[in-house]
Amino acid sequence: MSLFFIIFFTVYTSLNYYIFIRGWQTIGNYPLVKIIYLILFVLIAYGYVFAKIFYKVLPPLMYDIWLGVGAIWFAFFVYFILSLLLLDIVRFFDSKFLFLPEIFRSGNYDIKRYTALVVIAIVSIIVFLGNLNKRNIEIRTLEITLPKGQSKLSELNVVMASDIHLSPIDGELLLKRIIDKMNSLNPDIVLLAGDIVDDKAEILEAREIGKSFHKLKSKFGVYSINGNHEFINGVEASVLYAEHLGINTIRDNYIFIDSSFYVIGREDRAMPQFTGKQRKSLKEIISDVPKDYPLILLDHTPFNLEEAEKNNINLQLSGHTHHGQIWPANLITKMIYEVSWGYKKKGNTHFYVSSGAGTWGPPVRTGSSSEIVNLKIKFK
Known part of the structure; x- marks a missing residue:
């Protein structure tokens, strides 16, 4: 490092x-x-x-x-x-x-x-x-069908965002717009694919940045994972900050929702650089998860997509790339990542990589647009 x-x-x-x-x-x-x-x-x-x-x-x-x-x-x-x-x-x-x-x-x-x-x-x-x-946060709608298995649900309205990057630069004003747009979609569940923060928790809390999360309404709750910026800014403090805002952070673990589907959350691949510890493999995390329920994976950085495919994940949601954010960086991210932004299906696994709801560094987007993703899932 x-x-x-x-x-x-x-x-x-x-x-x-x-x-x-x-x-x-x-x-x-x-x-x-x-x-x-x-x-x-x-x-x-x-x-x-x-x-x-x-x-x-x-x-x-x-x-x-x-x-x-x-x-x-x-x-x-x-x-x-x-x-x-x-x-x-x-x-x-x-x-x-x-x-x-x-x-x-x-x-x-x-x-x-x-x-x-x-x-x-x-x-x-x-x-x-x-x-x-950058201020114009678009709503992307994606309709997909996943195997029902033993799930008692026939459909699920997921609202997903990544890379909000809360800091004093945009702060609560940005978050309020994001939360209002999310609530307008009446989500069953909100999934955040990492990098909620872009500053230390003590700085955000001192300025009361994040309080709008308390207004977020979701039937099954709000779940997140750690991105690289949670580790950069102190992962334990970042997780505690998120918990105070009503966000459940899944750390190399999983949660069974409404006895109908699993949400699996991985630590970011940057974890060893900041903690000296390795994150668990996906196979290890889901070793005791029944395979006859829908499996939704949150993994911040979209590398090695074949890992999710090999482990029979139905849907993986990622962020991190910002799709370049500032042109011509989007041309570079297209070369680095198999999916720099958007939807892809590999085998039986669906992938969506978000360009992010916020921005890192300059509050400027010339290579991509800010977005919130609305996934309308049908189970059959």
């Missing part, structure tokens, strides 16, 4: 320097402006990291602002990099073929500043529209 962070921060710092130096080149001979630019750049580019490190000593308002500014920078960061790369490609080909007016090759400060202003304006519009898109 430490090696991962070393590599990440090395790459992140290098790319930030690339953005920084290009901005520095547009300032000209104004020493005071350069000093202000340097200080602001560091505070913004590393704001998210600094806020997380110094959260215990920062006043709550300063923490929330610094966290939010640092998070939104990640979106600007991505599109500044893409914009600068595009400009450098154009400059490279212009050096070979000389298709731009001479003034663009003159090193004129005005041209540099106008170009910088255009890039900032375009990126700002993209980020703003991405924030608007």
Whole structure:
């Protein structure tokens, strides 16, 4: 894990320097402006990291602002990099073929500043529209049929969400919209596929973020699993936080619902990195589960889908991918995951991977949409 962070921060710092130096080149001979630019750049580019490190000593308002500014920078960061790369490609080909007016090759400060202003304006519009898109939480409806077995139910109305990522960035305002949409679907059961939190439980509780969960209405209850962000933010505290909100966390275990179907919950595959312990295999978890009842599995990260298929799981629900969240990351998640988003059936097992109801980091979506999933299940 430490090696991962070393590599990440090395790459992140290098790319930030690339953005920084290009901005520095547009300032000209104004020493005071350069000093202000340097200080602001560091505070913004590393704001998210600094806020997380110094959260215990920062006043709550300063923490929330610094966290939010640092998070939104990640979106600007991505599109500044893409914009600068595009400009450098154009400059490279212009050096070979000389298709731009001479003034663009003159090193004129005005041209540099106008170009910088255009890039900032375009990126700002993209980020703003991405924030608007993020606020629009869509409801996806999926109708599937599962073997009835000995279940006494003929149908089940499941409302599922993943990756809510509660933090002071969006907080209770986001959660209220999610809960209102869930309640409008009159769920028999609510299943959450991990990453409810994106901050430490003590921070969320101090700001009363999460209280809207108490308004969630469901016939058979609300069940969740741990995603990687529960482990990142302290898994035991995250589970206790969820329990106080009326959420039952299933941890490498299962629950028999209404004597009709089983909900199986796995710990996230990130568990060993944060606890030094291995999660149980799916085969081990369900070793004593009767196979003549419908089996619904919650597994946050959708890797090794064949494991669920081999163990006769009827339905697996996952999240984690965000379907890239910020373009062009969705092109990468499509290459990494067999299902980056949406529905797939393998053998007799149905899979749905949600793009998530919330966002990690920047409250911006340009590569996917936020969603709540309504699964209308018929048992036959």
